[in-house]
Amino acid sequence: MNSLVNAYVAQHAMGSRIVGQALVAHDGFSARYDLNRLSGVFSRPTHKLSGQSYVNKVLVLDTAKGGVATAWMLYEMRARNMAPAAIVLNSINSILVQGAALGDVAILASFEVDITSKISHGSFVEVDPQARTIRLLAPHELVISNEPTDGSRPIYGP
């Protein structure tokens, strides 16, 4: 954790600042293996987020899994406004980075802590790739975040 309150610093980062609601699990991520991209939910029955919508959420998960298809699928989901807002992982693979580069999805990876144990499921967070941080937002910050003035994307969720 850095000097910012409730902020965690990643070793690797890419993309634009985003604020949104976190979907958290100590499980893997593969767009091909884990998602129903038509309905926008985790569809692998054994996934800890099975049945939950990932659309416009900040996914906080353990590791990138599976095959190469995620590289195309992030771009395809983004084109239909059915992509996650950001992906935050303890451990990443080359595919997710390549897909995020094409699909313009914010990503953070590699922390000194298990990031899935530090971010609460359903909490609201700021992902700032320039600062390489994910930060838990206090309730009073949510209103401000709904009206971005710096070109970042607005908050998603309730």
Add this chain to the structure above:
Amino acid sequence: MNLSSEEEAMLEGEAGTVSKTAIEHQIKVGDFFGAHDFVSVTQAHIMADTESLGQAGVMWLEKLADAGDGRVRIPTITDPRGTDFENADILGHADWMLELERRAITALQRLGVTMTDTCINYQTVQAATRGEHVAFGDTGVVIYSNSVCGARSNFEGGPSALAAGLTGRVPRYGYHLDAIRQASIRLRLHWTPRELSEWGALGGVVGRLTGNYWQVPVIEGLDRFPGSDELKHFGAAMASFGSTPLFHLVGITPEAYSLAAVGGDKLSVAHHIGEAEVRALSESYGVGTAVDVVVFSAPQLSLFELRDLAALSLGRHFKRPLLAVTSPQVKPDCDRLGYTATIEAAGGNVLSGNCFYQSYAREMSETKGWKRLATNSAKLVNILGGYGYLPMLASMRACVDAAESGELK
């Protein structure tokens, strides 16, 4: 990243907008991983089925081709397509799927890509050699090429593999570096598989234990030298379950001529794996006995696998659809040698140029009513759960029996 004068020229657009787009993408990825420079590659292999690409991905390819000022610089080939055009009705594929595939093929061809449509190019097109830097897509291709051939590749997703073809290079990070290829986890086997399904299940167990892209297992204890198809299923499943790009088998794979050669002597044995662990993985997919469809795919079948399947199919009458999927390079031999005729006389089908899970698996399930699927591919059972299937893992013989009786025993 440090760029050569040629790379600087590409980035400035002096080699055309296509090369500029490609190298900009590669620099983003290289910067993320802290790559210092590029390394030249000799081949690229692109995964670009349209179930993954969607309309948006195909339009992205078409826009690149429309620019008209760039083509691939090195041999650049393709992973399986999303259909077998000659057998699309068997798969229940709609016209829009075929049209999207045709558009993708046209765009890739305009960029100079060679449509090999195979995930077993190391068996059928040209295997990479030890130390050869390549840009391969399809995790099964990468893990086989890195581990069995001693080549050097990261998992290259479709956009990045195409970029590599267009620039002739990749950012130098990950499995292009000596240090990353050293073993990081040591495993000891106490049982050697016999069936291909068992090799796949063992790969799945190892993949789960390794757990992420940066772990490199070194494995001791096999009691014989495995063949190409065995290592194909072993590696494909390991890459699928673990996102693992490289393994070392002591005394078998080229970089592990000894345990010490890959740094394994500095590691204590982290896990012991026996028959029980492999059986447990297989049985975790045992969801019942009734079967809707039997599939042999993922990876595409070699000629020897098809020979074995034909022998098992001889004189049978299948109650359930049986699909065997191979590459366009193997299919003509399968036809010429009579394997196709034998399998199809029993009621099966031999498909070519696609792969089951890359062929709109969810839509196939809905259109054809296929849910309970039997296969000998551990990779396939790992993937299909998310597509709504109840996959079951068994030997080739047991799967053929299931096609005949309708039940997996």
